[in-house]
Amino acid sequence: MAQITLVEAVTMALAHEMKEDPTVVVFGEDVGVNGGVFRATAGLQKEFGDERVIDTPLAEVMIAGMCVGMASQGLKPVVEAQFEGFMYPMVDHVVNHAARLRHRTRGRMSCPAVFRAPWGGGIHAPEHHSDSNEATWAHFPGVRTVIPSSPSRAYGLLLAAIRDPDPVVFLEPKRIYRWQREEVEDDGEELPLDVCFVLRDGTDVTLVTWGAMVKETMEAAVALEKEGVSAEVIDVATVAPLDMETIVESVEKTGRCVIVHEAPKHCGVGAEIAAGLADQGVWHLKAPVKRVTGYDTVMPLYRNEMNYMPSAERIVHAAKETLEYA
Amino acid sequence: MAQITLVEAVTMALAHEMKEDPTVVVFGEDVGVNGGVFRATAGLQKEFGDERVIDTPLAEVMIAGMCVGMASQGLKPVVEAQFEGFMYPMVDHVVNHAARLRHRTRGRMSCPAVFRAPWGGGIHAPEHHSDSNEATWAHFPGVRTVIPSSPSRAYGLLLAAIRDPDPVVFLEPKRIYRWQREEVEDDGEELPLDVCFVLRDGTDVTLVTWGAMVKETMEAAVALEKEGVSAEVIDVATVAPLDMETIVESVEKTGRCVIVHEAPKHCGVGAEIAAGLADQGVWHLKAPVKRVTGYDTVMPLYRNEMNYMPSAERIVHAAKETLEYA
Amino acid sequence: MAATIASFKVDYFQFLDETGQLVDGTQIPALARDMKQLTSLYELMTLTRVFDKKAVALQRTGKLGTYASSLGHEAAHAAIGSAMREEDCFCPMYREYAAQFYRGVKMSEVLMYWGGDERGNDFSGPAHDFPWCVPIATQCLHAAGAAMAYKLNEQKRVAVTVVGDGGSSKGDFLEAINAASAWKLPLVLVIVNNQWAISVPRSKQNSARTLAQKGIAGGLPSIQVDGNDLIATRWAMDKAISAAREGRGASVIEMLTYRLSDHTTADDARRYRPEDEVDTAWKKEPLVRLRNYLSDQGEWDEVKEEQLLKDCADRVNAAVEEYTDRVENDPQPIEAMFKYMFKNLPHHLEEQLEIAKRFPAKGGHH
Amino acid sequence: MAATIASFKVDYFQFLDETGQLVDGTQIPALARDMKQLTSLYELMTLTRVFDKKAVALQRTGKLGTYASSLGHEAAHAAIGSAMREEDCFCPMYREYAAQFYRGVKMSEVLMYWGGDERGNDFSGPAHDFPWCVPIATQCLHAAGAAMAYKLNEQKRVAVTVVGDGGSSKGDFLEAINAASAWKLPLVLVIVNNQWAISVPRSKQNSARTLAQKGIAGGLPSIQVDGNDLIATRWAMDKAISAAREGRGASVIEMLTYRLSDHTTADDARRYRPEDEVDTAWKKEPLVRLRNYLSDQGEWDEVKEEQLLKDCADRVNAAVEEYTDRVENDPQPIEAMFKYMFKNLPHHLEEQLEIAKRFPAKGGHH
């Protein structure tokens, strides 16, 4: 069994589903011979041909709009946006059509499509290559938003996303595309959507995060442990719809919660989680719910990039703040 | 002094600023002879000519993109999107450019533009004519999102939005465009952005809302009063950035909060407010923070529309829930 | 070196003039002699107009929501629908009723849609046809995507879409042309140029001589026809569809017609449109000229006309019955707001459904 | 009636052939005899190339972030910049350095930008010029908007923008053409067709004979020129800019050139592009042919060339010094992340600034 990276797991999942399901097609800019700018589709065109791994003209509105048409007529398009910052032209077709086609037609038509994009900061790329826009997608009814944080979850969740009969926005944390290697069997076993994954059990404080921030959050948990603080770490994975149950359960146990995300704070997904706690978890809270997030600014160009990204240090600090309350 | 409606107040503010400031131009579909589909720009082309009140070709990407170019070269475009559901093609230029031009150029350039749109449901219009997408805008750094809820606030806040040196998304609650009349003097007095307006003082529970939901929320407050419950009502007005201070202060007093909005619940602006309370207000909470919102579904066509819209009854019920806790 | 490396042209076609005479000096399409076809299409156009009048009346009396009239567009829409095969995919905008009726959509379903009931979109036309599309021009890319699917699946199916003069300014339409060019898609892009986009006249969309020439951007065959001449509109559609079906790629057809009604029932065109322009347009409308032609051919007369109008009225009334009966006696339950959001209702929507059931709107939708 | 109602053509222009000979049988533009201009533009093109080589080297050694090379585009970019007036507005994409150098942007500022420091966008070029634009083709609408502002203000200013072969597929560019047509904007839309959009060849963008013909959609004068022939590129720019300035509206110019480099330093073109295609392209590159022409005219020789290369090297090295000194010894403070978001720092950003100051990144940006 191979030791693979997150981006290789994406490729493996795509290849697996394309073998299993002849209706799956990959559709995007530079996904063919070039295998995508991050190599996520490397080798797929060679294996499946240019009628299933399709290089498109440079037009995101077209990509998203055609995807709706293709998905409505029996194909399962897996779209790749080259970077999350170039998904904005897709918003109209995703939210006004992909997310609504089944609803609009009372189930007569549907849009089983996946909109993939490398997502998030930390790779020292130019502007628009480092955003975290999951909250933008998460607010729109009718589309799921899924974010893997490890090779195995990338494989299992992408399989589930492709097989899901409804549209899924699948955001891939590019910063950790090649961070860890993991043994992932190409067994076609999907992982469940709409549920959180508890990565680490703890009793003193619950750290909730997703995507690349899982790295800093786990580092923070280890650092806290050294100081005798037991932190539970939850990878939300599906940010819409949200598995609030698992999070509330954890906070019932710990009484403290720190939510970590790279995206700007204001109206980020962290707000929804904290709001859920302010409603369903309020009696269990021993401390204010803290959010360690990106600032409400544009992601700086790379010389300042690391001043923007939440650090393990900030997470530890916030966790300790919550522990100041008995 | 005239008794005017909210939409008339919008027109009055536009006319006032166009007189004051020759760089202000109105730019959009059907804003000219037709005066906009809701008559918000009625009479302006006659008064200011078709070089300042400009009918555009039917292309929202173009409208938003040209707006950035116009604003960068000394004009103050006030764009009208015909309905909020047609703003999605504008997202790319608003968030990737309008909201970033000053930041990107270290202040060398800027984008003093206003993006107006009739917003929200309740008028029995076709699909895409009844959405509430303020959270979409509120999450993006670099742009303000402002929502008036009365004729006087529409006048004062729109003046402030036009005069503001940075981009503002200005969402107009179309359901109450003609609901109430108010005496509004055309004195050019703007109202402050970035602050909440306390519409009603109360001691038992804080009701937080904005836009057309102010109507149902005030009705709920009156109903509650009949039952001896004193509700404070806050109109948020600027949903980004948020005046959390005023809300926290109120909850310090009441200990209870119900947030009301028409938009879907998940990752709506209500989540940010509840999250703020879960952090800064947690020790004052005597009850869970409740949200009475639109459902996480597409706004139904009109026969079911009122089953979607939060009612005064739902607000009263939620307020009472919070009062069950001593 | 200065050399012309590419030249293009846009041709205009009209076969039946405003009086109903065949234009001479032109090779007339066979359809002109197919009286059976012409008669049935005339009947379809008439039915559509009778339906349209009724729908507007229903809105005026509060029995229907905002409605977009197709008055004056019948020759364009009837040609589009009748030129297609069942397996082809139609991606409409919102007023192409004649095309949809031909494809099996029921009048009662059109009324359901504008009557605020999503079940109108679950219509009796081909299950693969797209529902009405509100965001202007987006349907063009859905059609391009459908065409792409047919091409990849090696099906001999064609996608047909319609956009207005206003919508032809939007990137969605322009990108669809480019996509059609890039992949040689089995696609027909019809611009129904009715001279107005709500209050914005054609002349403000751009200053080009035609809208058809937008197809030249992708090197697509692009023509303009008299959109009120059924023989021209249908001939153009047949030509474009067979080219698409036979793998020769996409085309653009601009059909010149006129919006004889307000934009929708929510609009008042008198605010921005000179009455005399409308009067002139009425002289060119599509039904009269076709009726005159059929009469000259001895295929039509007063009696038939009267009979037809009576039949149409009956069918339309029956449709209205069906519509009102359904929305009043068999309204959609509150569940309907939730159950189609996803194939399987997620947990959070189950909870919200309970709230919705507990707090139904007082006194229905009014 | 079947009548041709509109015809169009796209002409191709080349004046200086690949060997540096004037093409005969054509009226040669006056510029061909303006040795002073040609020489100084040749010097600009050479400086740009020397700069480009250095920038790539800096990236390879970790002193610069991702960088987009302009190798092979010099004749296109030099013509664009030199044909404009200071008061005109340039809306670039991201590799038009020669144009920007001519307009006063410093080499050190280009390096700041790609070196991850926003101050590079606060450059010494005209304060109204747009910064580099990453979202493809969006700059075309900014240019249309700038042109609109000039037109409304009755200023004799022109907006000039550049888009690639790939970007020419995007709605932003196509809607800009439509807008230019609708308002007769003082705008010049230049397509720098370097045959590749990262790994996607020109042929996949669409199947049309030219990209220039996209301008026909709006009825704009649209031509194609040899983008490696400075005389042709500059002649075309002069023509289009004076038409725009004199109120005759916008034009589209497709400049045929070739991307001799990888897409950016983050790309490896060998993965998708045949080496021999690149070798052939090198035979057409813009500098050699211009140098040969100048030499034939007795305006240039080895000595001058050597001297020029030395001067360029010195200037580039000085620019690198300036860049490294600034980013290393005068880096942007953490405040810079916040203070330009709005004209006046809102309350919530003040709080966040405090957090940011309290938690600076460990060990700078690496």
Ligand SMILES: Cc1ncc(C[n+]2csc(CCOP(=O)(O)OP(=O)(O)O)c2C)c(N)n1
């Ligand atoms: C993207 C978008 N913008 C604006 C609207 C509002 N709107 C509805 S119809 C219309 C005019 C359409 O004109 P045209 O394309 O010529 O079609 P017609 O209605 O004349 O048949 C407008 C602006 C919309 N539905 N979608």
Ligand SMILES: Cc1ncc(C[n+]2csc(CCOP(=O)(O)OP(=O)(O)O)c2C)c(N)n1
């Ligand atoms: C909207 C958008 N989509 C995708 C990208 C990623 N990207 C950057 S450059 C490029 C190719 C551009 O090709 P072309 O327009 O021909 O310009 P060139 O780089 O060849 O000069 C792509 C796809 C982007 N920057 N913006």
Ligand SMILES: [Mg+2]
């Ligand atoms: Mg029209």
Ligand SMILES: [Mg+2]
């Ligand atoms: Mg290119």
